[in-house]
Amino acid sequence: MHGKGKAVCLAADIDTDLVIAGRYLRTKDRSLWGQHVFEDLDPKLAPRLKGSVIVAGKNFGCGSSREQAAIALHEAGVLAVVAPTFARIFFRNAINIGLPLIESNLNCIDGQIVSFDLSSGWVESGGKRRMVRALSPRMLDILKAGGLIEYWKGKR
Amino acid sequence: MSTLSERILKAPAGEYVDRKVDRAYVHDGTGVLTLEAWKNMGKRGLHDPSSLSVIFDHIVPANNSTTAALQHELRGFALSSFMNFLDIGEGICHQCMSEGVVLPGEIVVGADSHSCTLGAFGAFATGVGASDMAAIWMNGETWFRVPETIGIHLTGSLEGATEAKDLALKYVGELGMDGSTYQSLEFIGESAKGLSIDDRLVLCNLAVETGAKTGMFYADNVTKKYLAEFGHTIVPQLPESCNYVKELEIELSDIVPLIAVPPRVDTVKPVHDLAGLPIDQVFVGTCTNGRYSDLVRFASIVKGNKVSVRTIVVPASRTTLTEAIRTGLLADIVKAGCVIGIPGCGPCLGAHMGVIGEGEVCLSTANRNFKNRMGVGGQIYLSSVSTAATSAIIGEITEPGVF
Structure with missing residues (x-):
């Protein structure tokens, strides 16, 4: 729900094919998705993602519904994704696997520390704190539980 | 007064609601992860297996032993749990659901982004990921944020x-x-009523390419007649005056043949501007343009001609294929030099059956032209069936109308 990491700046309209290519989907080995994340965008990106906060342009995660895209980011060690808007299926998928998303139009400087707290609804970088639109209470609960699987396990 | 989404979800735009899902479906791609998520949630039973479908369409038949093993597990589960199961070759999930299954007013959720296609019937149809779908398997319901709606007036x-x-x-x-x-899209106006179900399916299919939750048509007499052929009696939905967040007017007679230039679906240019661009492969099919009416248009252009580049035609479903065999269209298409694929998604997702190579150009009737989607280093242009057929004969991008 809260954390901080080094910013990795990405463009607008990053589609889920670019996050994890279709040729890597047919497996249950999640670590494979983390290894190949963003391979078609920039093959040098994956090793930089551990402990990072991705700061992207609008419409992050558009295209295919593949949940593997959100899982790949999580597996690669991304702490959160900040973007002005997210494609809606990716939005649900990310929260459902426990990856925090923050709707904000942040000026991105590669490597700059970005901190966030979704319970209080803010994101901060370069000494400037911005309030962000709160997640729905349900989404916050799912995220707090660590994802939808844990959420439903807890309701047993 | 309500938009169609508000009417079906029974709440005003902006509200969060929990709603029963009338029909839910997965395919061989998303089904594997859904099954895994459902198991991890505690294997607490399936709310209503009769409302759940598993449809194999993405990599059919399996292309290697890893895929085969994943499909084997999902197939076994679907059969043993009494879900509706459609094995390889039955067709693309959205198409199978459009053949007399989805009805107006229903809430339909598919584990595939193009599930919005089924809004063509006046259903609220949208895509979700695997975890959401696993929860639907278990609970029979999910949450929605009721979308605002953009009205697209067709004249x-x-x-x-x-x-x-x-x-x-x-x-x-x-x-x-x-x-x-x-948001969601509603296609309205006098000319919306004049469009066939196949045309409506095409328009709703592309809704997600604008980020929309769904694209919808009001069920009318065209819908009624189509569904009557499958034995369903439906009541048309009458549009009410309602608040759209945005309205778009499109005069259909102003439209010229268009093409989407890689790597974005919204980089749209007249085919005329790209005429002469050499192509290596033509692909006709998918949940956008693989229906029988598409094959009719395709065959009417290639019949008696020869395609000059490799051309892959994949019927959207077994029904489509059967009809094309019965009427002789298939023979016309094969004689023109095309190859026929197994009903399903074909090479659209770049997994098999027509992957393109580095530096190659494919002209496709599908809905996505993202970087590397059909093969690393390949380029995908998106067009209509008529443009694809005409270009296949010439071997370069060509405006339709010459054959």
């Missing part, structure tokens, strides 16, 4: 060699790849 009629796909590319180009994010 006039398509002329010359233009078709619904050109109209679809037109609105995607105008709205842009995120023009409708978190």
Whole structure:
């Protein structure tokens, strides 16, 4: 729900094919998705993602519904994704696997520390704190539980 | 007064609601992860297996032993749990659900982004990921944020060699790849009523390419007649005056054959501007343009001609294929030099059956032209069936109307 990491700046309209290519989907080995994340965008990106906060342009995660895209980011060690808007299926998928998303139009400087707290609804970088639109209470609960699987396990 | 989404979800735009899902479906791609998520949630039973479908369409038949093993497990589960199961070759999930299954007013959720296609029937149809779907398997319901709606008024009629796909590319180009994010589209106006179900399916199919939650048509007499052939009696939905967040007017007679230039679906140009661009492969099919009416248009152009580049035609379903065999269309298409694929998604997702190579150009009737999607280093241009057929004969991008 809260954390901080080094910013990795990405463009607008990053589609889920670019996050994890279709040729890597047919497996249950999640670590494979983390290894190949963003391979078609920039093959040098994956090793930089551990402990990072991705700061992207609008419409992050558009295209295919593949949940593997959100899982790949999580597996690669991304702490959160900040973007002005997210494609809606990716939005649900990310929260459902426990990856925090923050709707904000942040000026991105590669490597700059970005901190966030979704319970209080803010994101901060370069000494400037911005309030962000709160997640729905349900989404916050799912995220707090660590994802939808844990959420439903807890309701047993 | 309500939009169609508000009417079906029974709440005003902006509200969060929990709603029963009338029909839910997965395919061989998303089903594997759904099954895994469902098991990890505690294997607490399936709420209503009769409302759940598993449809194999993405990599059919399996292309290697890893895929085969994943499909084997999902197939076994679907059969043993009494879900509706459609094995390889039955067709693309959205198409199978459009053949007399989905009805007006229903809430339909598919584990595939193009599930919005089924809004063509006046259903609220949208895509989700695997975890959401696993929860639907378990609970029979999910949460929605009721979307605001963009109204797309259609006037006039398509002329010359233009078709619904050109109209679809037109609105995607105008709205842009995120023009409708978190919102839904309603296609309205006198000309909406004149469109066939196949045309409506094409228009709703592309809705997600603008970020929309769904694209919808009001069920009318065209819908009623189509569903009557499957034995369903439906009551048309009458539009009410309602609040749209945005309205778009499109005069159909102004539309010319269009093409989406890689790597974005919203980079839309007249085919005329790209005429002469050499192509290596033509692909006709998918949940956008693999229906029988598409094969009719395709065959009418290639019949008696020879394609000059490799051309892959994949019927959207077994029903489509059977009809094309019965009427002789298939023979016309094969004699023209095309190859026929197994009903399903074909090479659209770049997994098999027509992957393109480095530096190659594919002209496709599908809905996505993202970087590397059909193969690393390949380029995908998206067009109508008529443009694809004409270009296949010439071997370069060509405006339809010459054959």
